[in-house]
Structure formats: structure tokens, C-alpha cells
Amino acid sequence: MAVHIGEVRQNTPAAIDIKGLSKEYTTARGTVKAMAPMDLSIKAGEFICVVGTSGCGKSTLLRLVAGFEKATTGSIAVDTEEVLGPSPSRGVVFQDYGLFPWLTVRENVAWGPKQAHLKTSLVKERCDKYIGAVGLELFADRYPHELSGGMQQRVSIARVLANEPSVMLMDEPFGALDALTRRGMQEQLSHLHRDIKTTVIFITHSIEEAVLLADRVVVMTGGAAKNVPGHIREIVTIDLPENRDVNSEHFNDLERSISRLVNTEEEDSSHGVDADASAEVQAGETNAEDEHKPVAVPRV
Known part of the structure; x- marks a missing residue:
């Protein structure tokens, strides 16, 4: 892909x-x-x-x-x-996706930037970019249980990338x-x-x-x-x-x-x-x- x-x-x-x-x-x-x-x-x-x-x-x-x-x-x-x-x-991606089940894809990806107290506009910008980067634009408002295993892992990668780390583990x-x-x-x-x-x-x-x-x-x-x-x-x-x-x-x-x-x-x-x-x-x-x-x- x-x-x-x-x-x-x-x-x-x-x-x-x-x-x-x-x-x-x-x-x-x-x-x-x-x-x-x-x-x-x-x-x-x-x-x-x-x-x-x-x-x-x-x-x-x-x-x-x-x-x-x-x-x-x-x-x-x-x-x-x-x-x-x-x-x-230093962002970490585990084998266990570790997504918050009560949050949508977009909300999961936004979690890190929000915790860093970034401006709302910047949080949205990062979410859009990294959700798009892993090809999940059409699933941004879905919950983890509605996604396949591969899609959930893509969300976990996007969530790490949204923090814009220098190193990914x-x-x-x-x-x-x-x-x-x-x-x-x-x-x-x-x-x-x-x-x-x-x-x-x-x-x-x-x-x-x-x-x-x-x-x-x-x-x-x-x-x-x-x-x-x-x-x-x-x-x-x-x-x-x-x-x-x-x-x-x-x-x-x-x-x-x-x-x-x-x-x-x-x-x-x-x-x-x-x-x-x-x-x-x-x-x-x-x-x-x-x-x-x-x-x-x-x-x-």
C-alpha cells in the first residue's frame, strides 16, 4: 500500500x-x-x-x-x-495495540498532542496528517473494536507519529x-x-x-x-x-x-x-x- x-x-x-x-x-x-x-x-x-x-x-x-x-x-x-x-x-509501538477502546481513531491519535497542550488547530492538523499517512482517513471516526488487527496497529503507529518523535521504538x-x-x-x-x-x-x-x-x-x-x-x-x-x-x-x-x-x-x-x-x-x-x-x- x-x-x-x-x-x-x-x-x-x-x-x-x-x-x-x-x-x-x-x-x-x-x-x-x-x-x-x-x-x-x-x-x-x-x-x-x-x-x-x-x-x-x-x-x-x-x-x-x-x-x-x-x-x-x-x-x-x-x-x-x-x-x-x-x-x-522516543515513541514506542508495542505488539499489543494499546488503544483506548472508548475513543475513536481520531481521538486516540489526538491523545498525545492534547497531553502536550498543543493548540486545537495543531492537534487537528497532526491528526489529519498522520491518519492520512497510514491510510485510515475513512475510518477516523470508528472505534477500535470496529477495526481489523492490521488497522488497529496502523492507529497505534499514527498515535506515536502524532507526537513527532525523533526516535521510534x-x-x-x-x-x-x-x-x-x-x-x-x-x-x-x-x-x-x-x-x-x-x-x-x-x-x-x-x-x-x-x-x-x-x-x-x-x-x-x-x-x-x-x-x-x-x-x-x-x-x-x-x-x-x-x-x-x-x-x-x-x-x-x-x-x-x-x-x-x-x-x-x-x-x-x-x-x-x-x-x-x-x-x-x-x-x-x-x-x-x-x-x-x-x-x-x-x-x-
């Missing part, structure tokens, strides 16, 4: 600089090193996908960047400003959708990103989805199940054109290379973790990252 945003403008996309970032949890059995210290630099306007097996720290990384949790060590800077807590400049937003709807949402998100150039960190279990959307793919590994703290194994540059063919040889070469990184053991697993203590964290991390199994995207 093509998206036409016209003169919609965002805040300037932000660069993200992560240095020495780690996360530990304290349980009844001791301290668990959930995520080993990591460094990651993301350019302004870049689309980054993070892949890896359940429990490797993908969602933990996203929650730290969002400011929902505090790091044990290290720092996160968004355009040189340190992340100390949540901010509307997406935690498996299409994981609960059927395969055809998921493909349509992927295409729409790709078009949106080309137009608005917001910096995106997108968590997914689907390697094909990552190759389809990303400028670079961050491959994470480790986790409680492997008795190794989650960490970045490799960062893969996706040197493909904007319009990508999932059947092309190069696309499939990249997909296979990333799959090998995700599914094969590292030769050097030097990040030890206490196995007994890690059992308590593993269940929580799995629930956060793997509530829904990934949906395979059909090749067309």
Missing part, C-alpha cells in the same frame, strides 16, 4: 549512541547478568532491526533506550542528551498479525520511513522481515537458556535497494547469513552467567519477547 504524506514534517531524526550498556537483575538466587556491556552507534534517520533468539536481550535493549528501565552500567545518548527516563521524543509490532496483513504493514512502514526518516529500532524474530526493512541488522545472541548474557554478536549491513525483492539471490544470501549467526553457537562464549539465578529471569524475558510466535511471510 502506497503512502503519501505530503508536507508532513517530523522532529529532526536523532542519532543514538550506546556505550558500555549492560543490565543485571537481582533474584532470590543471586544476580543475573541479562545483558553484557555493549556499544552501538545509530545514525540519525537509520532503520535498525534487532534479531535473536528468545531471551537474548532484544526487548531489554529497547526498554533501556525507551527509558522504561535503568541500565546497570553504561549510557544511552539521543543526540547527546542522556536517556534518564521515558520521553515523547517498535517491539515486534507485527508479530500477532496474519501473514498477508503483516506483509502489507511491512510495505507501509517502509514507505513511511522513506518519507519521514525517523530513526527506528525495530525488534523482530523474523529474519526475512529484518532484511526487508533494515539499513542494518543487529544480531544478538546469548541469554539465560545459553548460560551467557545477551550481547551483540554481529552487525550486518543490508546493501539492498529501497524496493526489495524477497526472491532475489542477494536477499536470500543475506537472510541465510543472518540465520546462521542467530542459530549457530559462537566459538568463544566468554560471558559467563549463574545458571540457577538465570532461571528466574528467563521466564520473564521469554514472556516479553516471545508472547507470539513469528508469522512466516509468504514469498511473492
Whole structure:
């Protein structure tokens, strides 16, 4: 589905600089090193996908960047400003749409700008632009229960965009959708990103989805199940054109290379973790990252 945003403008996309970032949890059995210290630099306007097996720290990384949790060590800077807590400049889209059921599409999208005490005319302008950006002009006065799952997720994306964030954080937003709807949402998100150039960190279990959307793919590994703290194994540059063919040889070469990184053991697993203590964290991390199994995207 093509998206036409016209003169919609965002805040300037932000660069993200992560240095020495780690996360530990304290349980009844001791301290668990959930995520080993990591460094990651993301350019302004870049689309980054993070892949890896359940429990490797993908969602933990996203929650730290969002400011929902505090790091044990290290720092996160968004355009040189340190992340100390949540901010509307870092919008988050979850797998659960999280819409207010008693509000219409327009009222849901208007919620953030209204909370920021913007002028009524500006709130209306943003609603019109971003509802149009996700192709829901004809459904602006409908309630969430009157929409399909894919349409509800479009509303949740428009609601984040209406705050005009510099960074958009997406935690498996299409994981609960059927395969055809998921493909349509992927295409729409790709078009949106080309137009608005917001910096995106997108968590997914689907390697094909990552190759389809990303400028670079961050491959994470480790986790409680492997008795190794989650960490970045490799960062893969996706040197493909904007319009990508999932059947092309190069696309499939990249997909296979990333799959090998995700599914094969590292030769050097030097990040030890206490196995007994890690059992308590593993269940929580799995629930956060793997509530829904990934949906395979059909090749067309």
C-alpha cells in the first residue's frame, strides 16, 4: 500500500549512541547478568532491526533506550542528551495495540498532542496528517473494536507519529498479525520511513522481515537458556535497494547469513552467567519477547 504524506514534517531524526550498556537483575538466587556491556552507534534517520533468539536481550535493549528501565552500567545518548527516563521524543509501538477502546481513531491519535497542550488547530492538523499517512482517513471516526488487527496497529503507529518523535521504538509490532496483513504493514512502514526518516529500532524474530526493512541488522545472541548474557554478536549491513525483492539471490544470501549467526553457537562464549539465578529471569524475558510466535511471510 502506497503512502503519501505530503508536507508532513517530523522532529529532526536523532542519532543514538550506546556505550558500555549492560543490565543485571537481582533474584532470590543471586544476580543475573541479562545483558553484557555493549556499544552501538545509530545514525540519525537509520532503520535498525534487532534479531535473536528468545531471551537474548532484544526487548531489554529497547526498554533501556525507551527509558522504561535503568541500565546497570553504561549510557544511552539521543543526540547527546542522556536517556534518564521515558520521553515523547522516543515513541514506542508495542505488539499489543494499546488503544483506548472508548475513543475513536481520531481521538486516540489526538491523545498525545492534547497531553502536550498543543493548540486545537495543531492537534487537528497532526491528526489529519498522520491518519492520512497510514491510510485510515475513512475510518477516523470508528472505534477500535470496529477495526481489523492490521488497522488497529496502523492507529497505534499514527498515535506515536502524532507526537513527532525523533526516535521510534517498535517491539515486534507485527508479530500477532496474519501473514498477508503483516506483509502489507511491512510495505507501509517502509514507505513511511522513506518519507519521514525517523530513526527506528525495530525488534523482530523474523529474519526475512529484518532484511526487508533494515539499513542494518543487529544480531544478538546469548541469554539465560545459553548460560551467557545477551550481547551483540554481529552487525550486518543490508546493501539492498529501497524496493526489495524477497526472491532475489542477494536477499536470500543475506537472510541465510543472518540465520546462521542467530542459530549457530559462537566459538568463544566468554560471558559467563549463574545458571540457577538465570532461571528466574528467563521466564520473564521469554514472556516479553516471545508472547507470539513469528508469522512466516509468504514469498511473492
